[in-house]
Amino acid sequence: MQQVYGSPAMLRTAEVERPQPGAGQVLVRVRAASVNARDWHVMRGDPKIARWMDRSVFGRRGPANPVPGGDFAGTVAQVGDGVTDLAVGDEVFGEAVSGAFAEYVAVARGLLDRKPANLSFEEAAAVPLAANTALTCLRHVGDGERVLIIGASGGVGTFAVQIARARGARVSAVCSTRNVEAARSLGAHHVIDYTRDTVTGRYDTVLDLAGTRTLRTLLRLVEPTGTLVLSGGGNFDGGSWFGPVGLLARGQLARPFVKPAIRAPLAEQTPQALTELRDLIESGLLRPAIDRAYPLADTPAAIEYMETEHARAKVVITVAPAS
Template identity: 35%
Template sequence: MLAITQQTYGGPEVLETVEVDRPRPGVGEVLVRVAATGVNAADWKVRSGLIRGLGDPPFTLGFDVSGVIEELGAGTTRFRPGAEVHGMVFSRFGAYAEYVVAQEVALAAKPATLDHVHAAALPTAALTAWQALAELQPGQRVLVHAAAGGVGHLAVQIARARGAHVIGTARTTNHEFLRGLGADELIDYTATDFAAAVRDVDVVLDLVGGEYGSRSLPVLTTSGRIIDAQGNDAETDPRYHRHYVVPSGSDLREITAAVERGELRVEIDQVLSLADVAKAHQLSESGRVRGKIVLIPWNPPR
């Protein structure tokens, strides 16, 4: 089968197409023929060496998958061959490939209302927002940084569905889009200091990182929380909470239900072939993507 791999850390140019053996599922695993895979910021951060959770290269990226189950490993009970599924993959052999092995417990049935492209865009981004905002209460004020991005635009919708008052930072060109998703207030961070424009926030979801942590602290109430999904500079404040996404088929099933109720939709910025993976990473690194970039394999299943 074909897969994208890298032999060293570096820029998008280190990504290369290679021929490798098709993997076999182990205990609790299934083999999925990849129909589409989402691009996340974590992908290029791992590729460049900023995140080293997969160990040293070589490895194949791709944390999101939507596709068709081809083979079952021992001890699997939820799915059958031919089932359409989506979810997260956490291993050195990711979904930038024609086939990928995934833990059955990390998968959910693909939403019937979505094609594989949209289903592949959901898992990491939606799970990040869903889990980060799990304790959100109706009536609370939430500030979402990078609200038009892959995680951000889903967080806006999830917070809205949970009854929150939603404030987002985004360029003016994305304000109409975000109002359509339910944002109550919007701040163009390129023209206005958000810290001077908003107060009495119960929850800040930081999807930018760095100095956005300390800059966000003044907008919080004394009992508020800053939920950091990127790594920021507010870690010494007692209101700080570092958030890491956890693969979860059960959470993904709840997300699927929200999609099917019409409470949640995923925006696709671009669909590219895995042959254009370097271009996809360049776009993702630019920080100017609305919603998600999705990659489809060289010969996707029909």
């Protein structure tokens, strides 16, 4: 848990009361969780402007909720009043507001669903936030469209490559040298190593997940009738006031004055989205890619790796082994 903003070293293991599910909630025994860029943003209170944007997540001096973690997979331990379609022992996955880096988490029924049958708990925990973000960003993509994904080897990017491919798009992936083969294995038709080659050409959709290029540079890669999608989480570089929010804001301000459409969609977790992702997974069209797994006691190391080492694919946390 964490009381004040800071580095992963601020996180402490502590005994807390087992949460109780309220009406419409489900208590989940967490088997695995996963780390997202959102977790280190909340942990550090970075960018600083976020501390004034969403007080349900960001407090002034520390996170609003001391136990971090969103994505999880586990088994139902108890159901609250009004929950009739799940029973104790059912395997589920979903995205909590917070508290998933723990043995138990209480979650609204609308934020979880039944776990894909063909995934382990660790694999299922890697899905909710990242895969739903990719799905939300690419809903407009149709068969035969040319899609460029910048940041294709990250948590969201690995899902985005597969989802764009499943929607019939011609996918070009941008990543570093060490991730070229991984991007190809996920289904990218063309891979651009940004450490060696310049990204050129024009595409029907450009999905920027890196947040490192200027808006002007990104717009040059989009057809006038195309769409630029901004969803970059960035990497920690010592702290900032605006971080990726700056690029998103510039994109919104430029929308009325440029020909390509600019979107910065917010992924809302719903049972319908989780069901759609589960169907894609069980049909073989989507599979989570995992970089590393850490035990719960090493959660600080998992977050540090995520925020500083440009993690390939997803970083997961094993909370309790399946029995």
